[in-house]
Amino acid sequence: MSDDRLARRARPLSTRLPSPHFPSEFGEEVILFDSGFAAPQLLPDLAPYAAVALTEHRDETLQYASGRGQPYLRAWLAEWMNADGCDVTADHILVTNGAKQGIDLVCRLLLDEGDAIVVTAPTYFTAIPIFRNFGVEFIEVGQDAAGLDVAALDALLARRDAEGKPPPKFIYNIPEFHNPTGATMTGARRTALVALAEAREIPILEDSPYRRVRFDGEDQPLLKALDRSGIVFHLGTFSKLVAPGLRIGWIVAEPALIARLIQLKSEGGSSPLIQRIIHDFANSSAFPDHIAKVQREYRVRRDCILAAVGRDLPEARIAIPGGGYYVWLTLPDRVDGDLLAARAADAGVHLIAGSRFFAGSSDDAPRHHVRLSFSYATPHQIEDGIRRLGAVYRTIAC
Amino acid sequence: MSDDRLARRARPLSTRLPSPHFPSEFGEEVILFDSGFAAPQLLPDLAPYAAVALTEHRDETLQYASGRGQPYLRAWLAEWMNADGCDVTADHILVTNGAKQGIDLVCRLLLDEGDAIVVTAPTYFTAIPIFRNFGVEFIEVGQDAAGLDVAALDALLARRDAEGKPPPKFIYNIPEFHNPTGATMTGARRTALVALAEAREIPILEDSPYRRVRFDGEDQPLLKALDRSGIVFHLGTFSKLVAPGLRIGWIVAEPALIARLIQLKSEGGSSPLIQRIIHDFANSSAFPDHIAKVQREYRVRRDCILAAVGRDLPEARIAIPGGGYYVWLTLPDRVDGDLLAARAADAGVHLIAGSRFFAGSSDDAPRHHVRLSFSYATPHQIEDGIRRLGAVYRTIAC
Numbered sequence A, B: 001m002s003d004d005r006l007a008r009r010a011r012p013l014s015t016r017l018p019s020p021h022f023p024s025e026f027g028e029e030v031i032l033f034d035s036g037f038a039a040p041q042l043l044p045d046l047a048p049y050a051a052v053a054l055t056e057h058r059d060e061t062l063q064y065a066s067g068r069g070q071p072y073l074r075a076w077l078a079e080w081m082n083a084d085g086c087d088v089t090a091d092h093i094l095v096t097n098g099a100k101q102g103i104d105l106v107c108r109l110l111l112d113e114g115d116a117i118v119v120t121a122p123t124y125f126t127a128i129p130i131f132r133n134f135g136v137e138f139i140e141v142g143q144d145a146a147g148l149d150v151a152a153l154d155a156l157l158a159r160r161d162a163e164g165k166p167p168p169k170f171i172y173n174i175p176e177f178h179n180p181t182g183a184t185m186t187g188a189r190r191t192a193l194v195a196l197a198e199a200r201e202i203p204i205l206e207d208s209p210y211r212r213v214r215f216d217g218e219d220q221p222l223l224k225a226l227d228r229s230g231i232v233f234h235l236g237t238f239s240k241l242v243a244p245g246l247r248i249g250w251i252v253a254e255p256a257l258i259a260r261l262i263q264l265k266s267e268g269g270s271s272p273l274i275q276r277i278i279h280d281f282a283n284s285s286a287f288p289d290h291i292a293k294v295q296r297e298y299r300v301r302r303d304c305i306l307a308a309v310g311r312d313l314p315e316a317r318i319a320i321p322g323g324g325y326y327v328w329l330t331l332p333d334r335v336d337g338d339l340l341a342a343r344a345a346d347a348g349v350h351l352i353a354g355s356r357f358f359a360g361s362s363d364d365a366p367r368h369h370v371r372l373s374f375s376y377a378t379p380h381q382i383e384d385g386i387r388r389l390g391a392v393y394r395t396i397a398c
Helices: A003-008 A048-053 A071-081 A100-111 A127-133 A152-164 A187-200 A255-264 A271-281 A286-312 A337-346 A379-396 B005-008 B049-055 B071-083 B099-112 B125-135 B150-162 B189-199 B257-265 B274-283 B286-314 B337-346 B379-396
Strands: A095-097 A115-120 A139-140 A170-172 A202-208 A232-237 A249-252 A326-330 A369-373 B093-094 B117-118 B137-141 B171-173 B206-207 B234-237 B248-253 B324-329 B369-375
Touching: A003 B257, A048 A271, A048 B049, A071 A095, A071 A232, A071 A249, A071 A255, A071 A271, A095 A100, A095 B234, A100 A127, A100 A202, A100 A232, A100 A255, A100 B206, A115 A127, A127 B257, A139 A152, A139 A249, A152 A187, A170 A187, A187 A202, A187 B171, A187 B324, A202 A286, A255 B005, A255 B125, A255 B274, A271 A286, A271 B274, A326 B337, A337 A379, B005 B099, B049 B274, B071 B234, B071 B248, B071 B274, B093 B257, B099 B125, B099 B206, B099 B234, B099 B257, B150 B189, B171 B234, B171 B257, B189 B206, B286 B324, B286 B379, B337 B369, B337 B379
Parallel strands: A115 A139, A115 A170, A170 A202, A202 A232, B117 B137, B117 B171, B171 B206, B206 B234
Antiparallel strands: A095 A249, A232 A249, A326 A369, B093 B248, B234 B248, B324 B369
């Protein structure tokens, strides 16, 4: 049998979307505003922790480990979540290979082919193909500066009820420093969303990779902290705060659901070596210093990109994100974000067209947005890149 | 909504099987023949490789990496496979989080709820719940000292055809040092199995974790090396040769299928830190020495357990495995392997009842086998453990 015939027989999957670029693909003259890569300057020195992990703890770090995650890391994570307003134990936590595996596992737990889920419009574009792998129907709900529009969602769901359509299986959202919009849900919106979820018995999938990458303002309560009935699945990760290459995240959920998720996470558990390294680093005195440095440096880069966009793309509206890695530009209606992204790439400046962040039909997606990441480029590169982007903009926006 | 109600609404999963024990659960007087843990004495010193990975290669090892796996590791693996008779490139390889993730991904690619698959009776018991997560029907085929009984499988499949039943979606097997039986397929059986697969257009899932843990005899060709039409998915891993805690394995398949599998492996890629460490170790002069040491030490332990079983459990029939981690004991029909395993555990000797390795109904599973792992216990512990097992045996076999 040819591989083509086998490929035709295999399960159909979602259309492949082009990925953001890897820095190694380009020379230094190319500016990357497209990826959520970490600033190389902020990657911590984990060599001392690895040395201890691979000598003193070798019998632990190189052996099989629990599929649930190492007990000491789960205990540390429970304490960390509780310091942030939650009320959980190590039994509420499953260690995952990054938050993305958490999304996939919750989909496997809750979804059957054809089920509906709620996402914001726009939403995290890497999650879209994961959801599509499950053949979902997307219910898109709007958002504004206060985050997901809960009243609009309630109306949408009431209309579905009236039409006799089944309710969605979960509501996916990034309450902090939303990717791509940067918006953070207000406390009132959070309370309303959890109340809606409880009233309608629809689980929430709270994806919170940027929680600690905050520059301004006060923390709003986690949806998980407002959850009194176990309806919120919370996803955390060390990718955005420490290093993406570790591939360690976690799910917080009720123990009965964690038990099911462990069965689905059938790859033999996350690496105990990495779990030991991240635990020992997070438990060290270097960790609070690292967090402060991350917040300080990314704030500098955010301020730099805001100033540069104001100077070189004065027609773009930009909401000031209080944290995270991204700014979301709203262009005048006459300017096509897809064209801008394509022309900018030709000029060595990579960014992502806003239309890519809409889960529904790409024909309907608004085309007057672009997303710029400020995490990877240095302040100097940000200045240079936005200047070059402004020049491209002027060639297409006249 | 209570978590119970949410749990009831979530997808039903397979019955949870008790796992083998972790060494840390017990004191030193307890002998573990139940797990496939590595000998702690054989875990290599990877600290120097980690130090280089986390300093010289930090920008690579702590950043996001390709979902497909690092190019240099895939190139190394392709060369390694080709030195073993295959004809593949880096594009045929997807790096996974251990071979178990490979099993799961191939299931996600090929299976729909209710599909049939072929497994040997007995088969690798950790794979059984992974398969059950997909709601499969098991077609069990026998094996003997020459491995999977291809003629019997052909007859089974012809009978299914005659009954109008759909063919299985794949054939799962461990051709080398089968877990649990230790049997290795002969070259003739391998050729016949690949021919059957090609004639019937049924993919093969070749799981080969013990390939290099060979003590005696010559390599037989990999099923993948006999595959001329892309019908074989080959699963490799560093778990049994280097260290289980790394959680790095790989799938070899046609590039069109690898492209689909990457989409399903949606957790953001395996850790580039671990990939760098394992690559640099495997590429070093220490690696062949390590392989030789692993083969030497496990051979000592196999010989030790064979001698001890011959002395203390003379009624048990035991096939001599030419490699791998396990021996499979066939007890007289009057002796219940489940009871032996339970009584032995009470006496501080852990092993796994043979009935656990049969994928079909547990009521039908033969009960006169047990599996003993000789990988974790030292020769001294093997002597002591088998002596204690013999004493337990005599209390129930009279």
